[in-house]
Amino acid sequence: MKSPAFSYYQAKDLADAINIKKSDDDSIILAGGQSLLPALNMRLSSPSVLIDIGSINELKKIKVEGSYLIMGAMCSHSQIMNNKEVNEKLPILNKLLAQVAHPAIRNKGTHGGSIAYGDPAAELPAFAVLVNAEIILSGPNGERTVSAKEFYKGLFETAINSDEILTSVKYPINQNGMKLFFDEVTRRHGDYAMAGLVGSIKQNNKINEEINLVFFGTGDRPNEAPKTCEYLLKNEYNYSDIKDILKNDIDFASDVSSSSDMKAHLSAILVGRMMKELN
């Protein structure tokens, strides 16, 4: 478990990092290193250069701009959990991040790292898709924005080009009285979920007007479930119907933690919990 040899480069600023990235297709961005370094040690990846963006201070800021909360890519999970504005404007993030691994990992692991890595079992990518966050990418030709719904392309596959760096994520601060839900089922605290759900409901006079569901730990990327949402707008929650419709929405993929049947079952249970909590 020793990584293959690589070079290390500490980027002075964003332009510097982009320059290096552009000059070497085999280079890779080092953020918090909580997924990358184990992958290197297990020899699952052998990049030429690690471009450390840890000293670029502009990437470590949390800002409120109008109706958006903007997380710099290098904000650690702990930093976000301890940020007063985040806890006021988007309190669900605190609840969600508390389930991301353990304190030592949350101290090093970064927001941008988790979004960019795109682990299908991770909480943050699913949340970004739920609220359709805007993901800001910087490259040699400047900045572009990709909506989270367009960002995840497949298993660990995202819209980031090889010469781009994810610099920040823009979250709409809860608009129109949308209520948010987060829950997941793990065998041990901090593990990747066997199945997890982030969801939202918009109500008018206690009538559900809009329902959104995004599951994680269930497939090759954050999984939306449009047919299930549609059903829930018209019908009361019913476990077996929901489980059947979810199977139409999502190609549940078994992993070492649980079978696809188990994931479908737990997803249906989570929907039940959400409808109970938010209604």
Next chain:
Amino acid sequence: MDDLNQNPKLGSADRPNSYIGRSVPRERAKKLLEGKGKYVDDILLPRMVHLSYVRSPLAHAKIKSINTENAKNIPGVLDVFTIDDIEKVCSPWQGVLGHLGEMRSPTQYPLAKDVVRWQGEPVAVVVANKRAVAEDASELVEIDYEDLDAQLDMETAMDKSTKVIHDDLGNNLFWTRTVNQGDVSEAFKQSHIVEEVTLDFARHTGVTLETRAIVADWDSSEERMTVYHNGQAPHMMQSIIAKHLNITEGLVRIISCDVGGSFGIKVHVYPDEMVTVAVSKLLKRPVKFVADRLESYSTDIHSRCHKISGKIGVDDKGKILGFEIDDLSGIGPFSVYPRTSAIETNQVLNLSAASYVVPNYKAKGTVVFQNKTPMCQYRAVGHPIAVAITEALVDKAANALGMDRYKFRKINLIPDNSYPTKTPSGVPLEDLSHEACIEKLKKMMNISELEKYKKESLAKGKYKGFSIINMVEVTNPSPAFYGVGGAPISSQDGASIRLEGSGAVHISTSITEQGQGTEAVMQQIAADQLGVKIDTVRVTHGDTDATPYGGGTWASRGAGIGGEAVLKASRKLKENILNIASVIMQSEVNNLDVQNDQVIRKDGGEGISLKDLAQIVYYRGHELPPGTNAELIATASFSIEGIPFVFTNSAMGCLVDVDVDTGLTKIEKFWAVEDCGTQINPKLVEEQIRGGVVQGIGGALYEECIYDEMGNLTNGNMADYLVPMAYEMPDIIVDHVTTNSGRSILGAKGAGEAGTGGAPGAIMNAINDALIPLNTEVTSQPITPEKVLKALGKI
């Protein structure tokens, strides 16, 4: 025994220096917490080189060719070896013993020869100036394999159509044993109720915090091999390395530094460790191998892997008439050297039903080969299986009779006043206290409150269950365990203790320390028995050049056997000190004692410090009358005689919540009452029990080595192999009953394995108690949420 009238009574807390029975803080804990422990990987020697093993990616295959040329060309690589090189300096071995009937295990070579038989088996080894370079080069070793069918499932191992792993043996059977006491079929005929169950136990492993590690340093000038090794049995390794590397045994020195956990994982002979020693001999320089976490999962011994069926027959009053088990276990492709892979099954046969009076008992064990990682003894060898099958059947019988589970046990437990007696399988038992333990447990648990809580929860749709179980634990083994079968494993341990010129006391012991507090326990015994302050005592262990000969630390034997040797040596030294003091002080020996590092006169008057006494002896011996026996060093040994093991017993219980939506089990509380005889340090005893329970929880709920249909280990990493973690652990409440062992002055039995042995049965019974209203049960460990939901018919 040598009971001088100066020897203080054990456990009299009102006298000075009465450390036995007190939770004295241990100094080593501070050292480890400050990160100042010294582990094998901290050893850096001049000219030291590093190894990386090329391991089989396949479960079963022929090796057609190995090409090491490209690997050898990497800068920094010294050489690449295969079995052709290694077998010139290291002979193969065979994991069989002579005392348990016929064992059939073939010769095992230190590197695979012609055939690979499990994924992870070492095939070649790269030697380089750095581990990373060795790993780079490992990727360039080209091995051409021809796939062979893999024999993975223990249940089909003996089928005619199944691939035989070792052609010479004709089939995949390693070992089998039957026990037959009384007439069990007649007993079942006479029974009012007969209950049956079949339980499965997955493979799991030990996951020590510090992985296996070894540094071998061959000095060709002296023909001397020095080995730094984080094992549990230095003298065993000394003997085995001497034998297989053809070195004079006295010239092999094993040094065990700090050891970061062992759990039985580090008491076996591993091919990669033997090869490390061989490479040092070939290259005449120090060689280091530290297993990384990935290779730990596929090469550290695995354990459990049992399918066991059981049957119990009881009369209409609830008296057990007969008990029968049939156990099948899969051990990988080789029986592990030198302890063999038969012992776990042997324990299952010996220990099932062992807490109860069972007039008719029959047991059968079958152990077969598989193309998976070798399996061998791990903490609480066989106990979890024996306890779980016994207690599952006991609960089933009680429930079928409509009898309270506690009452059923009271009727059938071996009474406290009936020792010495034997287990239903015929193994001698003495000094146990099942009745006292279960009484105390019942009070601690407050069973009537638990029944109420269960009922109220059920009304709210919550499924709670609780359990009570009884068990015995094998500790302090005699030569009957291994030595009698031909293994170079000492059942005796020794201690040497000396008073130094400074007044310091120094013990050296053959017992080793793996983090559990061996040093503290030995310090306490010596300080208590000598009458010195605990800070006065230093301990040396884990060095075959510097300690007495002995077995080491395994099978919960350190305190009971090694501690007794320290006690006896301390008493001898005290006798010498008092004899010398009586000359110096012109006083009768009977009027003298040692307290707080001083020889005192019992009738008052001036004493002498041990320091002054020692300095007279060492520096000014001429002041003593000629012929005075002025030895300030004493040595003693101890081993268990007359019985095979010193058994201990425990009663345990737990309360669980089963979430019938997710299948998750939460252990709300766990209780244990154990009887390990004299407790030298109650806090260390309790932490052994708690740590053991946690490891038992791991086996019951989380831990499993998962293989796919090709024999690939699919979860060999810390993310996917779930060890129990602090967040999920319940409060574990521990109490004690004390029945001293009559086999020693100290009276201490072992305490290291009861928790691991008892918790899996306690948890399974509690879950099944919770599931009674739903008319289903779980029978397979680990009890995953998925298995619970399957039992409920939800998936």
